[in-house]
Amino acid sequence: MREIIVDDDDSKVWSLYDAGPRNIRCPLIFLPPVSGTADVFFQQILALSGWGYRVIALQYPVYWEIFEFCDGFRKLLDHLQLDKVHVFGASLGGFLAQKFAEYTHKSPRVQSLILCNAFSDTSIFNQTWTANSFWLMPAFMLKKIVLGNFASGPVDTEMADGIDFMVDRLESLGQSELASRLTLNCQNSYVEPHKIRDIPVTIMDVFDQSALSTEAKEEMYKLYPNARRAHLKTGGNFPYLCRSAEVNLYVQIHLLQFHGTRYAAIDPSMVSAEELEVQKANLQASSEQEQQQQQQQS
Numbered sequence: 001m002r003e004i005i006v007d008d009d010d011s012k013v014w015s016l017y018d019a020g021p022r023n024i025r026c027p028l029i030f031l032p033p034v035s036g037t038a039d040v041f042f043q044q045i046l047a048l049s050g051w052g053y054r055v056i057a058l059q060y061p062v063y064w065e066i067f068e069f070c071d072g073f074r075k076l077l078d079h080l081q082l083d084k085v086h087v088f089g090a091s092l093g094g095f096l097a098q099k100f101a102e103y104t105h106k107s108p109r110v111q112s113l114i115l116c117n118a119f120s121d122t123s124i125f126n127q128t129w130t131a132n133s134f135w136l137m138p139a140f141m142l143k144k145i146v147l148g149n150f151a152s153g154p155v156d157t158e159m160a161d162g163i164d165f166m167v168d169r170l171e172s173l174g175q176s177e178l179a180s181r182l183t184l185n186c187q188n189s190y191v192e193p194h195k196i197r198d199i200p201v202t203i204m205d206v207f208d209q210s211a212l213s214t215e216a217k218e219e220m221y222k223l224y225p226n227a228r229r230a231h232l233k234t235g236g237n238f239p240y241l242c243r244s245a246e247v248n249l250y251v252q253i254h255l256l257q258f259h260g261t262r263y264a265a266i267d268p269s270m271v272s273a274e275e276l277e278v279q280k281a282n283l284q285a286s287s288e289q290e291q292q293q294q295q296q297q298s
Contacts, residue, residue, distance in 0.1 A: 094118020
């Protein structure tokens with residue numbers, strides 16, 4: 001894991017995993033949710049870099065304003081000498097990805113977006129009035145707020161493991177890290193879609209229980225009427241952990257449109273369309289099998 005400081009303030013440290021071929025100038029960058037660190041995307045880093053993609057998973061430093069985050073992220077891309085990037089954002093990471101695309105719309109730095117369980121308006125959490133007081137709260141209270149959004153009730157083994165892993169990551173975050181992320185998550189802000197309407201978008205969401213309301217999902221569809229939709233039947237709040245094969249496939253399908261261009265996130269020598277077709281067929285077969293099992297049970 002690399003640590004990079006791009007601000008005048010030495011305490012603002014970006015941590016990142018950079019995997020895959022370094023000659024790729026338009027990699028896929030992963031932004032974690034409130035409770036996450038860079039390593040929550042380890043399944044994507046391992047699989048995608050193995051297939052020839054350059055992927056960078058980030059952990060952001062303490063920023064209290066969205067503008068500050070966007071400025072820091074831009075400086076980080078400058079430091080890494082990356083002109084344009086594809087961004088996969090999960091939950092808060094997805095909101096920040098949209099805000100960064102909006103922030104840089106006059107001199108675009110975002111080539112495409114994959115928004116996983118993301119939202120476009122912080123008012124959906126009904127917490128805008130408390131956003132300014134998170135900095136005062138002790139860490140255990142902040143953790144309690146975040147844990148309140150985790151799935152309760154029966155879940156399958158993979159989802160239980162995913163939740164355990166996220167709880168473990170949550171424990172590793174300090175008070176200021178958590179408070180600043182919750183502040184960004186809840187302070188009054190929304191995405192201005194007209195500034196980023198030309199960016200290719202894939203919206204990835206789940207049909208089972210997650211922290212996002214149906215209204216929030218509908219709002220995203222309205223905001224990006226031309227977006228590709230990647231629906232997962234199950235996966236909860238953290239599909240990249242517990243449904244990684246499906247998530248990785250949807251990421252590949254999204255990035256396929258850039259193969260053979262200067263914005264390809266994959267090494268040209270590693271492109272294998274046949275392999276992708278095989279995986280698509282496998283995914284179809286497994287979902288058909290699942291449906292048959294459900295029909296038999298009912």
